[in-house]
Amino acid sequence: MNTPAKENYFFQKIVVIVGTALFIIKVIAWQLTQSIAILTDTLESIINVAAGLFSLYSLYISSKPKDRDHPYGHGKIEFISAGIEGSLITVAGISIIYESVIGIFNVHEIKKLDSGILLIAIAGFINYILGVTAIRKGKKNKSLALISGGEHLKSDTYSTIGLVLGLWVIYFFKIYWLDSLIALIFAMIIIYTGLKIIRRSLAGIMDEADEELIVQLVETLNKNRNPNWIDIHNVRFIKYGSSLHLDCHLTLPWYFNVREAHQELDKLKKVIIDNFGNSFEMFVHVDDCCETISCKICKKANCPYRKYLFDKEILWTKENIEMDNRHNLDK
Numbered sequence: 001m002n003t004p005a006k007e008n009y010f011f012q013k014i015v016v017i018v019g020t021a022l023f024i025i026k027v028i029a030w031q032l033t034q035s036i037a038i039l040t041d042t043l044e045s046i047i048n049v050a051a052g053l054f055s056l057y058s059l060y061i062s063s064k065p066k067d068r069d070h071p072y073g074h075g076k077i078e079f080i081s082a083g084i085e086g087s088l089i090t091v092a093g094i095s096i097i098y099e100s101v102i103g104i105f106n107v108h109e110i111k112k113l114d115s116g117i118l119l120i121a122i123a124g125f126i127n128y129i130l131g132v133t134a135i136r137k138g139k140k141n142k143s144l145a146l147i148s149g150g151e152h153l154k155s156d157t158y159s160t161i162g163l164v165l166g167l168w169v170i171y172f173f174k175i176y177w178l179d180s181l182i183a184l185i186f187a188m189i190i191i192y193t194g195l196k197i198i199r200r201s202l203a204g205i206m207d208e209a210d211e212e213l214i215v216q217l218v219e220t221l222n223k224n225r226n227p228n229w230i231d232i233h234n235v236r237f238i239k240y241g242s243s244l245h246l247d248c249h250l251t252l253p254w255y256f257n258v259r260e261a262h263q264e265l266d267k268l269k270k271v272i273i274d275n276f277g278n279s280f281e282m283f284v285h286v287d288d289c290c291e292t293i294s295c296k297i298c299k300k301a302n303c304p305y306r307k308y309l310f311d312k313e314i315l316w317t318k319e320n321i322e323m324d325n326r327h328n329l330d331k
Contacts, residue, residue, distance in 0.1 A: 008141050009060055011134065015149060016052040018130055022123045023049055029123075033116035036103040037163055037182040040096040041120060044156060044190060047092045051085035051149065079204035082148040086197030089152060093191035096183055103180030110179060113171045117164055124160030127153045141277065148197045155193045159186045204239070213237055214318050216276075217246075222316050224271045227300045228252055228264050230289050231327040232316065246272060246282045251326055254288035255305060261286050293328045 023045040030038045061077045110116075131153030138146030166182040169175065203210075217237050229250060236247040250268065252261055269282050289298065291307035297314050298306075314320070314327045 008146055011137055012056045015130060015134060016056055018126065019048045019052045022126060025119050025123045029116040029119040032112040033110050035110050035116060035179050036099055037167060037179045038116055038120060039099060040183040040186055041160060041163060043092050043096055047088045051088055054081045054084050076205065079201045082197055083201035085148060086194045086201060089194030089197065090191050093187045093194060096187035096190065100180045100184035100187060104177065107177045110170060110176055113167060117167050120160060121164050124157050128157035131157060148200065152193060159189055162186065210239055213239060218316055218318050218321060220271060220275045226267060230294050230298045232321055233326060234324045235321040244276055244280045249285045249287050251287045251289055251294065253300065287326060293326055296329050297327060
């Protein structure tokens with residue numbers, strides 16, 4: 001049975017192979033036309049291939065199981081890979097700006113533009129399909145490498161659409177200086193994309209809180225809430241590549257024995273795995289309930305030790321599950 005990490009690795013192989021083929025197509029288009037705008041697309045394809053190879057290596061490393069030297073697995077390599085990819089994209093954008101500025105002062109006629117446009121349009125369409133598929137698989141398997149690569153491919157497609165429209169204007173109206181201007185505009189878009197990917201990779205390396213992930217966790221816990229789970233707090237939900245790690249405190253009835261408490265933890269783990277996948281581990285500190293704090297928010301029926309009637313359920317939110325204290329009505 002394939003694990004998410006192995007699925008990611010196999011798909012990234014496809015990305016590299018297709019990316020290499022698209023690069024060859026764009027080189028042919030550039031050779032036919034000598035267009036600086038098409039050159040920008042070709043240069044970015046070089047980055048696509050190089051970044052794809054970095055991602056492929058990172059996914060190979062992250063698919064390795066935990067070992068003595070890496071007790072949390074190898075998933076953080078994906079953040080490094082994404083950072084390198086973002087840096088390469090940014091450098092490519094800067095080099096394109098340089099070529100564009102030179103081109104503005106050295107305007108030349110562009111030949112065989114119709115053939116070049118057709119080749120670039122075909123490559124852009126394939127890029128879009130590949131990018132959407134990469135993002136979908138990356139989100140499914142919690143892989144930043146695939147998501148960042150997919151977003152890059154999609155942004156490359158949007159650039160290609162604008163590029164094709166601009167080239168058609170040049171083709172029909174023979175305004176050849178537009179070639180360099182188009183290249184300059186898309187170079188800025190490329191740089192913006194690269195900086196976004198670098199920002200995300202740094203956030204992962206620094207264990208920055210993933211707001212979207214925490215919100216998904218809150219929704220999942222509220223939907224599958226168990227009456228024995230009186231509250232959950234001090235939550236840390238962290239993603240390392242395709243692996244997820246949950247640290248939290250769970251308040252249970254004080255009279256549960258060790259076996260009963262462990263059964264509740266198994267239920268919690270099953271909820272997380274069913275909604276976030278098998279690449280997951282959990283470290284939970286169990287707190288006992290306190291009647292002066294917990295009884296009024298506890299929905300457990302037929303509790304033999306209840307001191308106060310149930311008053312109100314506290315809805316778990318991103319804010320209160322991250323706090324380092326048990327919930328009560330006075331807050």
